[in-house]
């Protein structure tokens with residue numbers, strides 16, 4: 564389309580016989596336009612896709628804990644801005660379908676991975692990252708950190724981070740590349756919250772739940788989450804990429820966002836703001 568338009572312009576230009584420099588300049592512009600079009604096409608092959616609205620850097624200094632379901636604070640989202648988050652993967656049967664739906668609409672999400680699953684399916688963990696999504700942490704084996712000893716909770720967190728880092732980067736470190744964490748079942752304790760904050764890790768709750776741990780049809784889930792979103796107007800949405808009903812519902816949900824003026828915000832880790840001691 565872009566190229567056809569440009570060559571039509573070029574034809575008109577030549578007919579006006581305005582000298583040889585102008586057509587050369589126009590040819591250069593045509594090439595430049597074509598290269599921009601190619602770059603856009605590489606980002607998103609469909610012009611009518613939802614697309615990612617903006618990128619938001621998040622760090623522990625500004626927002627150590629976010630998500631109104633668990634905390635008094637959340638991310639600074641504008642009206643009609645949503646953040647898509649997916650928990651409990653990677654899970655081959657359903658995560659691939661979720662990735663396909665996100666790619667179809669050119670939107671980027673945040674996946675909170677379970678360490679044990681990442682070590683079982685490292686290629687899928689790497690694929691999530693390679694497709695431009697952000698990867699946070701969700702413990703080693705999804706135990707409730709509220710119901711185990713503090714030392715065991717610390718081990719669940721560290722082992723999970725380490726397994727995801729190993730899958731993604733081949734290094735078993737407990738310092739996460741992306742310092743984002745979500746508690747299984749949102750079951751935090753004051754001690755683990757303090758621990759994560761002291762290590763510069765942002766704790767994510769959610770503003771809206773799809774409640775996809777309950778069995779329902781994709782159509783029911785779509786109605787539930789769009790009703791909740793319309794009531795709230797914006798927010799961090801929690802899904803599970805391990806759920807077939809969510810994978811099945813997602814294409815329709817993303818089209819709904821596009822058709823109703825919602826914009827997807829992609830989260831990335833921001834540099835820690837330098838905090839002066841006082």
Ligand SMILES: [Zn+2]
Pocket residue numbers: 650651701705746747748
């Ligand atoms: Zn979970």
